[in-house]
Amino acid sequence: MEKEQYQKLEQYVTPKPPYLKNVAKAFVVGGLICLIGQAVSLFYMVFFNFTEATVGNPTVATMVFFSMILTGIGLYKRIGQFAGAGSAVPVTGFGNAVISAAIEHRSEGFVLGVGSNLFKLAGSVVLFGVVSAFFVALIKYILVTLGVVSW
Amino acid sequence: MRHLIKTLLLCIGSMLLLSGCMEKEKFVVYGATTQGKDVEIIVKDADYVERATVIQFEDSMLVAVQIKPWRKWQKAKLEKKLQKQLDKKYPKQEILVSADYKIFYEANKIKKEQLENTKLNERLTKLKELAKEQT
Amino acid sequence: MVIIFPSKPSVLAGGVAAGPLEKRSIFSSYFDVLYDDERWQMKTNEQGHRQMVQEACQSAIKKLGVQNAEVDYFLGGDLVNQMTPTNFAARELAMPFIGLFSACATSVSSVIVASLLAELGAAKLALAGASSQHNAVERQFRYPVDYGAQKPQTAQWTVTAAGYALIGQHREDCPAIEAATVGKVVDYGMDDPFHMGAAMAPAAFQTIQCHLEQREQKIYHYDLILTGDLGQLGLKLLKGMFVENGVDNEELTILRDAGAEFYGQDEAFQSGASGAGCSAAVFFSYVLQQMRVGTYKHVLLVATGALLSPLSFQQGETIPCTAHAVELTMK
Numbered sequence: 196m197e198k199e200q201y202q203k204l205e206q207y208v209t210p211k212p213p214y215l216k217n218v219a220k221a222f223v224v225g226g227l228i229c230l231i232g233q234a235v236s237l238f239y240m241v242f243f244n245f246t247e248a249t250v251g252n253p254t255v256a257t258m259v260f261f262s263m264i265l266t267g268i269g270l271y272k273r274i275g276q277f278a279g280a281g282s283a284v285p286v287t288g289f290g291n292a293v294i295s296a297a298i299e300h301r302s303e304g305f306v307l308g309v310g311s312n313l314f315k316l317a318g319s320v321v322l323f324g325v326v327s328a329f330f331v332a333l334i335k336y337i338l339v340t341l342g343v344v345s346w
Numbered sequence: 347m348r349h350l351i352k353t354l355l356l357c358i359g360s361m362l363l364l365s366g367c368m369e370k371e372k373f374v375v376y377g378a379t380t381q382g383k384d385v386e387i388i389v390k391d392a393d394y395v396e397r398a399t400v401i402q403f404e405d406s407m408l409v410a411v412q413i414k415p416w417r418k419w420q421k422a423k424l425e426k427k428l429q430k431q432l433d434k435k436y437p438k439q440e441i442l443v444s445a446d447y448k449i450f451y452e453a454n455k456i457k458k459e460q461l462e463n464t465k466l467n468e469r470l471t472k473l474k475e476l477a478k479e480q481t
Numbered sequence: 482m483v484i485i486f487p488s489k490p491s492v493l494a495g496g497v498a499a500g501p502l503e504k505r506s507i508f509s510s511y512f513d514v515l516y517d518d519e520r521w522q523m524k525t526n527e528q529g530h531r532q533m534v535q536e537a538c539q540s541a542i543k544k545l546g547v548q549n550a551e552v553d554y555f556l557g558g559d560l561v562n563q564m565t566p567t568n569f570a571a572r573e574l575a576m577p578f579i580g581l582f583s584a585c586a587t588s589v590s591s592v593i594v595a596s597l598l599a600e601l602g603a604a605k606l607a608l609a610g611a612s613s614q615h616n617a618v619e620r621q622f623r624y625p626v627d628y629g630a631q632k633p634q635t636a637q638w639t640v641t642a643a644g645y646a647l648i649g650q651h652r653e654d655c656p657a658i659e660a661a662t663v664g665k666v667v668d669y670g671m672d673d674p675f676h677m678g679a680a681m682a683p684a685a686f687q688t689i690q691c692h693l694e695q696r697e698q699k700i701y702h703y704d705l706i707l708t709g710d711l712g713q714l715g716l717k718l719l720k721g722m723f724v725e726n727g728v729d730n731e732e733l734t735i736l737r738d739a740g741a742e743f744y745g746q747d748e749a750f751q752s753g754a755s756g757a758g759c760s761a762a763v764f765f766s767y768v769l770q771q772m773r774v775g776t777y778k779h780v781l782l783v784a785t786g787a788l789l790s791p792l793s794f795q796q797g798e799t800i801p802c803t804a805h806a807v808e809l810t811m812k
Contacts, residue, residue, distance in 0.1 A: 196683070196722055196725060198669050198670055201669050201683060201722070204718060204721050204725070205671070205718060207721075208679075208714060208717045208721060209635060209676065209679065209714060210634055212634070217631075240451065244448075244476060245448060246446045246447075246448040246449065246476055246477060246479060247446045247447050247448060248446065248479065248480060249479055266627050266629075267627075271627065272626070272627055272629045272630075273629075274629060275628075275629020275630055275631055276629070276631055278631075279631035282629055283629065283630070283631075291628060291629050292628060294627070295626070295628040295629075296625050296628070298625065298626075299620055299627070300625075302525040302526070302527075315625075316625070316628060
């Protein structure tokens with residue numbers, strides 16, 4: 196059997212990923228995570244002195260903490276298998292990427308294991324996040340200087 | 347799982363329905379001031395404001411508003427717009443317009459607790475400081 | 482490529498150790514040691530992996546009633562970097578050792594080498610097999626175990642299992658090794674590490690085809706042709722290739738896959754089981770016992786291996802695969 200022929204057979208046999216179903220699942224679970232996040236930030240605003248402008252930091256910390264607990268007891272990967280992007284895109288997914296790497300590399304010690312592998316998965320998120328933020332800020336700065344838009 | 351999602355959606359739906367039925371005072375003015383009694387009219391006139399609580403004390407005024415959901419994208423802009431409008435109308439008043447939920451919540455609390463005089467003044471200055479905090 | 486063994490070395494005993502999830506396997510009643518802790522109460526996954534290899538070897542040795550010192554060669558491998566779990570197990574077992582790597586096909590490639598040693602008369606007893614431990618292998622090839630990435634339907638689950646067999650001179654009451662085929666490395670341009678069945682199926686097809694041609698056999702001459710870990714989709718593809726080659730569907734019921742059957746129809750494991758331990762565990766427990774009972778008299782075991790590394794697929798290389806086969810008979 197030739198390569199092309201086999202690739203045709205492979206495409207015929209392999210089931211198509213259920214995109215619509217995946218999108219719906221991601222929407223519901225991602226939405227639920229954000230709903231919980233909203234509840235957490237409401238909690239911080241009602242019971243502590245945080246405004247909408249300042250509540251972001253404690254909320255993110257709390258959500259990452261929740262995701263740490265869920266990752267630790269092995270539940271987050273199950274949520275991830277069900278929800279896909281729904282649980283990967285919110286900040287809990289970032290937390291999961293960091294914490295799962297930390298758990299994984301605990302056996303190599305704190306410095307060479309946890310320390311150097313903590314951002315194995317999340318490192319590129321941090322890097323490209325910072326780089327793209329820089330370019331977005333640069334473009335906006337140029338536009339403001341030219342008088343096209345205001346801050 | 348499917349059952350769980352169904353019940354959850356039902357719960358959220360009924361909650362929305364209930365909260366929609368509860369009629370709340372949408373525009374509140376608390377406290378007295380030397381001028382600016384018709385501030386309520388201006389705020390009511392702004393079509394993007396859903397609810398508002400105005401706290402006044404002597405020459406200080408805090409206008410805490412909640413922007414309508416779909417207009418929230420332009421929250422900062424609308425906030426500024428209202429601030430300008432009010433500054434123009436009452437040049438002698440020290441006005442702060444805030445669309446922040448926390449400020450709105452605290453403003454309502456002041457009204458609920460019926461604070462007066464020094465206590466009211468204290469809370470008001472504190473709130474104004476809080477509203478300016480960045481991170 | 483086909484090796485024929487005139488002296489017909491026998492598979493004298495098999496030993497299989499498996500982890501907690503493998504209790505859900507439909508073959509679990511055939512396994513010798515089932516552990517509740519996937520780390521075998523060790524500190525790390527790799528240490529647990531080593532312990533599992535030892536347990537599998539020991540149970541094979543115990544079954545035959547011999548001493549460690551009587552075993553002349555220990556041949557095996559796993560999927561972890563530099564195969565340390567197997568190497569360290571060899572240290573504990575204190576046997577002359579050759580580490581072998583053909584990815585998941587190690588379970589059969591080790592048997593082929595052991596049979597050659599037995600044929601040569603160099604080994605009275607040789608231990609051959611392979612193993613894999615889910616956590617240790619996943620971290621090697623994919624993401625951290627607890628990372629919540631969605632696996633596609635085509636993905637397979639690396640099993641936690643070790644299977645080892647003792648191979649020695651011919652004995653009437655044991656399955657005998659008639660012939661073996663060492664497979665070529667085949668690459669049909671598949672590059673999805675979450676769809677290994679598709680990459681490995683052509684290798685299995687070529688090896689089976691080659692073995693049948695040179696032995697002048699047909700599929701129906703066998704009671705069972707069992708592939709290692711193609712998974713449900715890989716098995717479908719393999720059958721599809723045979724259909725295109727003019728083999729009719731009824732004959733293809735002889736063709737089965739250990740990976741596809743390992744966890745039954747459980748959807749949580751997507752396309753089925755994989756890993757060096759998958760084929761080894763099924764071959765050296767279920768198949769051997771069924772042959773001893775007489776259910777199967779003529780069996781072809783085909784273990785397939787995907788020869789990739791995380792480095793190679795990140796660099797955009799396709800996945801080359803291999804498959805090795807041994808032909809077992811039982812009088």
